[in-house]
Amino acid sequence: MNTASVVSPHQGCVVVVIAEAELEDILCDTLLDAGAKGYTVSEVRGRGNRGLRDDRLLLSNNVRFEVLCDEATARRVLDAVLGRYGQHYGIVAYAVSTWVPG
Amino acid sequence: MNTASVVSPHQGCVVVVIAEAELEDILCDTLLDAGAKGYTVSEVRGRGNRGLRDDRLLLSNNVRFEVLCDEATARRVLDAVLGRYGQHYGIVAYAVSTWVPG
Amino acid sequence: MNTASVVSPHQGCVVVVIAEAELEDILCDTLLDAGAKGYTVSEVRGRGNRGLRDDRLLLSNNVRFEVLCDEATARRVLDAVLGRYGQHYGIVAYAVSTWVPG
Numbered sequence: 648m649n650t651a652s653v654v655s656p657h658q659g660c661v662v663v664v665i666a667e668a669e670l671e672d673i674l675c676d677t678l679l680d681a682g683a684k685g686y687t688v689s690e691v692r693g694r695g696n697r698g699l700r701d702d703r704l705l706l707s708n709n710v711r712f713e714v715l716c717d718e719a720t721a722r723r724v725l726d727a728v729l730g731r732y733g734q735h736y737g738i739v740a741y742a743v744s745t746w747v748p749g
Numbered sequence: 750m751n752t753a754s755v756v757s758p759h760q761g762c763v764v765v766v767i768a769e770a771e772l773e774d775i776l777c778d779t780l781l782d783a784g785a786k787g788y789t790v791s792e793v794r795g796r797g798n799r800g801l802r803d804d805r806l807l808l809s810n811n812v813r814f815e816v817l818c819d820e821a822t823a824r825r826v827l828d829a830v831l832g833r834y835g836q837h838y839g840i841v842a843y844a845v846s847t848w849v850p851g
Numbered sequence: 852m853n854t855a856s857v858v859s860p861h862q863g864c865v866v867v868v869i870a871e872a873e874l875e876d877i878l879c880d881t882l883l884d885a886g887a888k889g890y891t892v893s894e895v896r897g898r899g900n901r902g903l904r905d906d907r908l909l910l911s912n913n914v915r916f917e918v919l920c921d922e923a924t925a926r927r928v929l930d931a932v933l934g935r936y937g938q939h940y941g942i943v944a945y946a947v948s949t950w951v952p953g
Binding site: 660663665689690691692693694695709711721739741742743744 | 862865879888889890891892893917919947948949950
Binding site for chain 1: 762765767791792793794795796797811813823841843844845846
């Protein structure tokens, strides 16, 4: 049964995680385990130094996650993603504060 | 006739609206009616609680709108989108302030 | 040889550049020349006034670049992109400050 809910502009932050596409499933679980209520994901391409010594810029198929949450959840999500996978994969993660019209 | 215009870094805010793909056309009209001068749209996938009692996380084909505008327009866009569709659809909407290098 | 590096949440800013798809290759070079260490790119659609006198809103195939960098690089990237192509192409560019959990 669909119980509609009123949605207001999101106040809090957006966490963005960009990673290799093969990590999509495992990152979904990580995000939800860390307290995310949902996420948006899209296919993107990325080029960057993946920690290679010779500094080549590799182009790869990536996924971009976007998670709306409060600050405490953002902290948990970033800690979980970067703590578990940041050391071994070329993951980019950041948060942006959202603004709600006064 | 194409009259080129100088574009400077955008100062103001970015409104992001993520909604079910079927709402794309109606949301386009809503954004423009609310004063947006244009928008960027992309296909994304979303997983979240769509107000369902049993708390299942549904995966759906969504669209992600990105609108650059000033604060007054952002307020009108968010009010219009959430006021008309927020109650009956799983819409996420937020604004982020843009920063211009000094 | 792959030397893994620890990645922390990005503190600084995200520069977003949205432009006609034909400009992708030239913009890649511009971003890297301006000091970007990498970028994420995705296909998007855009509708906006492209400087046309008659104010029609044109829908076009665009690319959306997202670059994580520090403020100094952001300034150089925005200056380079808008200085070289802003006058003749319908380019949108902005920066957003990222937030790192305390």
